[in-house]
Amino acid sequence: MKVTVIGSGYVGLVTGACLAEMGNHVVCLDVDVRKIDMLQRGEIPIHEPGLAAVVARNAEAGRLQFTTDAAAAAAHGTLQFIGVGTPPDEDGSADLQYVLAAARNIGRHMTDYKVVIDKSTVPVGTAAKVKAAIADELARRGVAVDFAVVSNPEFLKEGAAVEDFMRPDRIVVGAEDERAIHLMRALYAPFIRNHDRLLVMDIPSAEFTKYAANCMLATRISFMNELSRMADRVGADIEQVRKGIGSDPRIGYHFLYAGTGYGGSCFPKDVKAMVRSAAAQGVRMELLEAVESVNERQKSVLVDKVVARFGEDLAGRCFAMWGLAFKPNTDDMREAPSRVIVAELLRRGARVRAYDPVAADEARRVFGDAPGLEIVGSAAAALPGADALLIVTEWKEFKSPDFDAIRSQLRQPLVFDGRNLYEPALMKSLGIEYAGIGRGAA
Numbered sequence: 001m002k003v004t005v006i007g008s009g010y011v012g013l014v015t016g017a018c019l020a021e022m023g024n025h026v027v028c029l030d031v032d033v034r035k036i037d038m039l040q041r042g043e044i045p046i047h048e049p050g051l052a053a054v055v056a057r058n059a060e061a062g063r064l065q066f067t068t069d070a071a072a073a074a075a076h077g078t079l080q081f082i083g084v085g086t087p088p089d090e091d092g093s094a095d096l097q098y099v100l101a102a103a104r105n106i107g108r109h110m111t112d113y114k115v116v117i118d119k120s121t122v123p124v125g126t127a128a129k130v131k132a133a134i135a136d137e138l139a140r141r142g143v144a145v146d147f148a149v150v151s152n153p154e155f156l157k158e159g160a161a162v163e164d165f166m167r168p169d170r171i172v173v174g175a176e177d178e179r180a181i182h183l184m185r186a187l188y189a190p191f192i193r194n195h196d197r198l199l200v201m202d203i204p205s206a207e208f209t210k211y212a213a214n215c216m217l218a219t220r221i222s223f224m225n226e227l228s229r230m231a232d233r234v235g236a237d238i239e240q241v242r243k244g245i246g247s248d249p250r251i252g253y254h255f256l257y258a259g260t261g262y263g264g265s266c267f268p269k270d271v272k273a274m275v276r277s278a279a280a281q282g283v284r285m286e287l288l289e290a291v292e293s294v295n296e297r298q299k300s301v302l303v304d305k306v307v308a309r310f311g312e313d314l315a316g317r318c319f320a321m322w323g324l325a326f327k328p329n330t331d332d333m334r335e336a337p338s339r340v341i342v343a344e345l346l347r348r349g350a351r352v353r354a355y356d357p358v359a360a361d362e363a364r365r366v367f368g369d370a371p372g373l374e375i376v377g378s379a380a381a382a383l384p385g386a387d388a389l390l391i392v393t394e395w396k397e398f399k400s401p402d403f404d405a406i407r408s409q410l411r412q413p414l415v416f417d418g419r420n421l422y423e424p425a426l427m428k429s430l431g432i433e434y435a436g437i438g439r440g441a442a
């Protein structure tokens with residue numbers, strides 16, 4: 001099938017590459033000339049495991065092309081995926097300007113039947129706006145061309161995006177048009193060969209499902225983070241509690257980890273957008289308001305522990321930090337807790353020596369030349385002479401570190417573990433002072 005993907009970021013590029021992998025002919029469009037230049041040179045602008053190989057293979061085979069030519073992109077695909085960003089507006093609601101610009105572009109250039117697919121995360125009612133924008137452009141041109149708008153939200157996880165796209169838990173398709181539904185089934189059939197996981201529903205329900213999923217996941221995180229504060233006070237270990245409740249199949253083990261708060265490009269903005277779009281309908285989402293405020297507070301939890309140990313003024317102190325990305329296996333630092341932690345430590349006069357396996361370049365872009373911050377090339381290089389080690393992202397390489405080096409290289413053996421990677425009893429036996437999140441010994 002001929003497919004156009006508009007927006008070549010985390011979602012667009014993975015979607016385009018994985019659809020090409022199944023034999024489709026895909027054109028990926030972006031307005032970012034630098035990004036398209038890189039992709040045309042065979043470089044991948046983001047860190048996503050397995051993606052480079054899929055892109056290279058399909059580009060080589062001529063099934064995957066990259067362009068900034070909007071007219072050519074609109075002409076190419078019968079299926080037109082919109083995968084552009086939907087960042088928060090000033091008031092927290094989803095900013096649809098990029099989605100609608102992409103839609104208008106299609107309307108401006110299309111000459112035959114198109115299925116326009118909203119893959120970006122968009123609030124209920126967006127498909128109707130996309131439809132109106134395309135109809136408006138067609139009317140301006142004075143032409144009548146048939147098209148359908150479909151909602152097909154994306155559930156991939158950064159860091160496992162290719163795997164998720166190739167083996168989806170479910171594919172949600174919100175559509176009314178039978179021809180469009182038929183094309184969507186045909187496109188996705190190779191991804192769900194062993195059993196059908198394609199759920200066809202009405203468009204508003206499909207749009208709503210994506211927000212509901214992310215809000216549920218964010219709620220679980222904030223719930224555990226809130227419990228962890230209490231656990232610290234009463235001497236309970238949140239990790240034991242997690243196992244104790246996760247064993248109930250109604251609860252399950254996934255996504256029950258206390259930590260330094262959720263970040264990334266999705267949960268923060270999607271929770272906000274849900275609260276805002278509900279408010280616009282006169283519905284107050286009190287639970288989600290609390291999910292958001294618990295999360296904001298949680299981003300400071302490690303610094304709170306540092307301050308409790310060293311005092312308000314951290315001038316002259318130096319902290320080693322492991323992890324900058326908002327989660328492992330990605331270089332994405334959008335809304336990452338590390339941003340808040342670094343800024344707060346620097347504000348209090350401390351120096352920070354940070355290491356991340358893949359996010360160093362992104363961190364240099366985010367922090368610029370922030371005085372007091374040094375980004376180093378290895379976990380070991382962050383340690384010498386630091387007052388303590390802070391763990392911020394749960395990269396695998398931090399899970400079994402050289403504890404002797406931690407003990408001997410730091411000014412004193414002290415670890416603030418924002419991801420609960422280590423067992424308090426082990427740390428005690430190693431002679432390392434340890435503060436996790438909700439481990440009962442703050």
Ligand SMILES: NC(=O)c1ccc[n+]([C@@H]2O[C@H](COP(=O)([O-])OP(=O)(O)OC[C@H]3O[C@@H](n4cnc5c(N)ncnc54)[C@H](O)[C@@H]3O)[C@@H](O)[C@H]2O)c1
Pocket residue numbers: 006007008009010011012029030031032035083084085086098101102119120121122154155156157158265266
């Ligand atoms: N990142 C994720 O893990 C994830 C997962 C599921 C859903 N989503 C949703 O998918 C959407 C995209 O997210 P992302 O992380 O891929 O964003 P991104 O910022 O990585 O990529 C968006 C791309 O769209 C391009 N763009 C903007 N306007 C354009 C236009 N008119 N024409 C062509 N290109 C245009 C931008 O230059 C950028 O490269 C968002 O709505 C997001 O909520 C993201």
